[in-house]
Amino acid sequence: MVKITIDHDACEGADCAECVDVCPMEVLILDGDKIVIQNKEDCSLCEVCMDVCPNEAVKVEED
Ligand code: SF4
Numbered sequence: 001m002v003k004i005t006i007d008h009d010a011c012e013g014a015d016c017a018e019c020v021d022v023c024p025m026e027v028l029i030l031d032g033d034k035i036v037i038q039n040k041e042d043c044s045l046c047e048v049c050m051d052v053c054p055n056e057a058v059k060v061e062e063d
């Protein structure tokens with residue numbers, strides 16, 4: 001299993017959305033101005049979202 005956490009205090013949401021743009025599995029999506037996680041079982045643990053996040057607000061780990 002994969003555990004994905006978004007630190008919404010650090011995340012810039014719709015003003016950034018870098019992780020949404022790069023996620024190849026469409027696991028991270030925008031809901032209004034907030035990043036939400038959908039179908040997390042599709043996450044390939046590629047960690048690209050973590051690489052692009054300017055605020056270290058998204059964390060993906062094997063659970
Ligand atoms: S690790 Fe990869 S597949 Fe998983 S949420 Fe991040 S960008 Fe998407």
Ligand code: SF4
Nearest residue numbers: 011012016017019053
């Ligand atoms: S890349 Fe980071 S700061 Fe930007 S929307 Fe994603 S989690 Fe938030």
